[in-house]
Amino acid sequence: EPEVTQTPSHQVTQMGQEVILRCVPISNHLYFYWYRQILGQKVEFLVSFYNNEISEKSEIFDDQFSVERPDGSNFTLKIRSTKLEDSAMYFCASSSTMAETQYFGPGTRLLVL
Amino acid sequence: LAKTTQPISMDSYEGQEVNITCSHNNIATNDYITWYQQFPSQGPRFIIQGYKTKVTNEVASLFIPADRKSSTLSLPRVSLSDTAVYYCLVVEYGNKLVFGAGTILRVKS
Structure with missing residues (x-):
């Protein structure tokens, strides 16, 4: 069964450093998403992406965040200058159409020191 | 976005059927559950989705009454490995997923 994959599974970084989280969505999916979950809290929407453009973004997704689909398979989330409060699990999701089920990856645990 | 309300936690024993009910009083016509x-x-792992009446797949059933103001997820014969958090979401066509706190299901032996 096809699945969303994410790398790395864990990332530790120093405050102020840039991080890039990588996702490989399911191959025939066209809609891509990033969510995050701070430890013990709810899963929160960050951004949705379709046709090489951001479709929607939340208040969390400020100028420090960016997304990119650099090639036909990868979908990345970049945090330019990490803050302590960026520590969270980051989940990538994809769906085949706008109305179809979103399938989530296993997540990247980001720890900012 | 329609708000959902579900129990904070539930306990069950292996082999029992578990029903988790979610209320969504202001669900809109275009929303699905x-x-x-x-x-x-x-x-998060997708379990099941429906718009009205009953939907069944290999892992669960979803019951939605005619007014669609609530829904019930039914897990038949739970096992220890079903211990998890279960989220009910009301999703507008093409919209982002808005997660609540979910229901913590604890299955005991």
């Missing part, structure tokens, strides 16, 4: 499961430190 989706349930996800999440294990600790893992991504």
Whole structure:
């Protein structure tokens, strides 16, 4: 069964450093998403992406965040200058159409020191 | 976005049927109901989705009454591995997923 994959599974970084989280969505999916979950809290929407453009973004997704689909398979989330409060699990999701089920990856645990 | 309300936690024993009810009083005509499961430190996993009446798949059933103001996820014969957080979401066509706190299901032996 096809699945969303994410790398790395864990990332530790120093405050102020840039991080890039990588996702490989399911191959025939066209809609891509990033969510995050701070430890013990709810899963929160960050951004949705379709046709090489951001479709929607939340208040969390400020100028420090960016997304990119650099090639036909990868979908990345970049945090330019990490803050302590960026520590969270980051989940990538994809769906085949706008109305179809979103399938989530296993997540990247980001720890900012 | 329609708000959902579900129990904070539920306990069950192996082999029992578990029903988790979610209320969504202000669900809109275009909204559909989706349930996800999440294990600790893992991504949410899609369980089932429906618009009205009953939907069944290999892992669960979803019952939605005619007024669609609530829905019930039914897990037949749970096992210890079904211990997880279960999220009820009301999703507008093409919209982002808005997760609540979910229901922590604990299955005991």
